[in-house]
Amino acid sequence: xxxxxxxxxxxxxxxxxxxxxxxxxxxxxxxxxxxxxxxxxxxxxxxxxxxxxxxxxxxxxxxxxxxxxxxxxxxxxxxxxxxxxxxxxxxxxxxxxxxxxxxxxxxxxxxxxxxxxxxxxxxxxxxxxxxxxxxxxxxxxxxxxxxxxxxxxx
Amino acid sequence: xxxxxxxxxxxxxxxxxxxxxxxxxxxxxxxxxxxxxxxxxxxxxxxxxxxxxxxxxxxxxxxxxxxxxxxxxxxxxxxxxxxxxxxxxxxxxxxxxxxxxxxxxxxxxxxxxxxxxxxxxxxxxxxxxxxxxxxxxxxxxxxxxxxxxxxxxxxxxxxxxxxxxxxxxxxxx
Numbered sequence: 001x002x003x004x005x006x007x008x009x010x011x012x013x014x015x016x017x018x019x020x021x022x023x024x025x026x027x028x029x030x031x032x033x034x035x036x037x038x039x040x041x042x043x044x045x046x047x048x049x050x051x052x053x054x055x056x057x058x059x060x061x062x063x064x065x066x067x068x069x070x071x072x073x074x075x076x077x078x079x080x081x082x083x084x085x086x087x088x089x090x091x092x093x094x095x096x097x098x099x100x101x102x103x104x105x106x107x108x109x110x111x112x113x114x115x116x117x118x119x120x121x122x123x124x125x126x127x128x129x130x131x132x133x134x135x136x137x138x139x140x141x142x143x144x145x146x147x148x149x150x151x152x153x154x
Numbered sequence: 155x156x157x158x159x160x161x162x163x164x165x166x167x168x169x170x171x172x173x174x175x176x177x178x179x180x181x182x183x184x185x186x187x188x189x190x191x192x193x194x195x196x197x198x199x200x201x202x203x204x205x206x207x208x209x210x211x212x213x214x215x216x217x218x219x220x221x222x223x224x225x226x227x228x229x230x231x232x233x234x235x236x237x238x239x240x241x242x243x244x245x246x247x248x249x250x251x252x253x254x255x256x257x258x259x260x261x262x263x264x265x266x267x268x269x270x271x272x273x274x275x276x277x278x279x280x281x282x283x284x285x286x287x288x289x290x291x292x293x294x295x296x297x298x299x300x301x302x303x304x305x306x307x308x309x310x311x312x313x314x315x316x317x318x319x320x321x322x323x324x325x326x327x
Contacts, residue, residue, distance in 0.1 A: 026287050033180045041180060048173050079236070083265050084173045087287045 003145035010136045011148055017133070022126050027089030028150055046130055049088045053123055056081045060116050064109065074112060075104040081119070092122045163300045167191040168198045168233035168245065169263070174286070178232065178263075181293045195233070195240030199248060202228060202255055228258055229300050234286075235264035235271065243275055250279045259299040263288055 001009070017023045034041040056077050063074045082097035100115035137147050165187045169175045175191045182189045192198050203226060231249065235242040242262050249255045262275045265286040272283045281299045284292045 029287070029289060030177075032290070033177075033184060038180065045173060045176055048176065052173065079265075080171070083171060083286065086265060087171075087173050087177055089287075 003140060003143045006136065006140045006143060007145055007148050010133070010140060011150075013133060013136060014150055017129055021091055022129055024089045024091040026086065030088060031150055043134055046088055046134075049084050049090070050127060052084050053081060053093075057116075057120055057123065060119075064113055064116060069107075069109055069112075071104050071107050071112075075101060078104060078119075090123075090126045093119060093126055096122045162186065162188045163229040164188045164190070164227055165296075166198060166201060166228045166231045168193075168195060168231065168237070168242070170194060170234065170237045174234065174263075178288060181288060181290060182232075184290070185293050185296075187296075190228075195237060195242070195245035195248075198231065198233070198245060201226065202249075204248070204252055204255065230259050230261065230296060232261040232263065232284075232296075235262050235275070236266075243271075243278065246275060246278050246280055261296065261299075 014023075018027075030042050030045060060074060060077050060081075063070060063077065078097050078100045082094055082101065085091075085093035085097060096115065096119040100112065100119060103111040103115055140147060165182050167175065167178045167182065167189060169178060169191070170193050172193075175193065179189050179191050190201065192201060231245075233242040233245055242264075246260050246262065249258065249260055256279075259281045260279065261282045261284060262280045263284045263286050264271065267285055275283055282292075282295060
């Protein structure tokens with residue numbers, strides 16, 4: 001594949017992530033903050049998101065596994081996860097967190113466990129997608145090309 | 155660059171989330187602000203040269219307020235609302251209660267759109283309330299608040315110049 005083909009592949013893949021709702025406008029904002037002086041900005045922030053999320057999902061598992069569930073704690077963890085997913089544009093994870101918080105308020109353990117599964121699923125999906133995207137970017141750069149700028153209005 | 159350090163505005167950003175700190179720092183730097191980012195209200199107060207009241211109670215021999223550190227010149231404070239131990243609102247109040255800090259513009263950020271929360275912050279003296287995730291367009295709104303405080307400073311300098319002119323005239327009279 002030549003650089004042009006790789007770039008088109010990157011564009012198509014990125015577009016699909018937006019159309020399928022995995023990413024929202026906030027991800028574009030992240031890309032716009034990246035420049036020659038901060039060429040790894042998006043990867044750095046997203047890596048932090050991965051670390052943060054994995055820790056929070058573990059904490060949520062633990063909190064919901066207790067005899068007497070502390071819903072305040074559960075809600076605090078979900079609030080954090082909602083915040084970070086929103087900050088990087090991981091729309092489906094964010095939405096799953098919003099639903100999760102509603103059940104925290106109701107103090108419904110069963111529903112919360114279901115929500116946790118949902119959040120985990122969405123997280124795994126977006127993690128895979130983003131890792132694929134970053135691999136494509138690495139290939140483009142290795143071949144001497146540059147990452148296209150995503151335009152709104154696709 | 156040939157610009158003097160004083161001509162660059164210095165923003166203190168406060169947020170317990172590392173991701174959000176990275177984001178706000180990048181956003182502010184893109185607008186050519188000099189940025190210091192801390193992860194708590196107490197760290198922010200320490201940076202601003204203000205010692206917490208709790209410390210004062212523990213050790214009564216300490217001076218409650220350090221003399222304002224002349225080297226630390228902060229032109230604006232932008233803080234998250236939801237933080238453990240000290241919320242952005244608590245921080246805002248402490249700043250407005252401080253003689254040396256009350257004129258520094260404060261902006262609050264929050265992921266939650268709660269009208270009563272927003273009003274409370276604005277009533278307490280916050281200049282703006284941004285909903286997260288914060289955008290470049292929000293950061294662009296900061297400059298007028300910074301320029302306003304710069305104009306204040308310049309106004310005071312003019313008064314000093316006028317005073318000495320007056321003095322000279324009296325002497326010459």
